[in-house]
Amino acid sequence: MAKIQVLLVDDHQVVMEGFKARLDNETNIEVIATATNGADALKNAEQYQPDVVLMDISMPEMNGIEATRHFRQHFPEIKVLILTMHDNREYILQVMQAGASGYILKEVSAQEMVQAIEAVHQGGRYFCRLVADTVFAAPIEPVEPAQAVLTALSRREETVLRQVALGKSSKKIALELGISTRTVETHRQNIKHKLNMNSTAELTAYAVKENLI
CATH class of the missing domain: 1.10.10.10 (Winged helix-like DNA-binding domain superfamily/Winged helix DNA-binding domain)
Known part of the structure; x- marks a missing residue:
């Protein structure tokens, strides 16, 4: 079975290397390229044609939200999975409306990260539990069960x-x-x-x- 080709995008080198080390242990996933901002991610996507882009939001030159819009417009076949520390509801909704297929936090386990990559690669959507809870938080009025x-x-x-x-x-x-x-x-x-x-x-x-x- 062909490996899922991943482009990893994060402006913190140490963090990116840590995530790459996680994924290098997986038999069905291969990190084929990395980038430190959205603009470079788009260039690398054109060159390497990854299946999934695993991307942070806060980055210089072009952030993850803007980059996601460009991916949807220019590379609609490439799935974008957001991997970030931001659990802000507005960020989540903006990224999903921009065209991302999923949103997970950097604190998730390696197993869940792999599950998320596999899910979006297969055409599905993936939110980690905390993100889903954040989207549906209702601080003003209680909602129905x-x-x-x-x-x-x-x-x-x-x-x-x-x-x-x-x-x-x-x-x-x-x-x-x-x-x-x-x-x-x-x-x-x-x-x-x-x-x-x-x-x-x-x-x-x-x-x-x-x-x-």
């Missing part, structure tokens, strides 16, 4: 939510379910309304947290 919210969704809405969380477009979901794109869009709006969410990033994080994918 997750199961109660889930039961408010119809079976078809749950199916659509699962497909959305996997990063599929409304057109692709419509083809797979045998319904119109307009119907899928209606389901998506209904789901957002029922869950009181405004973005695809929030829906994705919710689906991951509730183990729908």
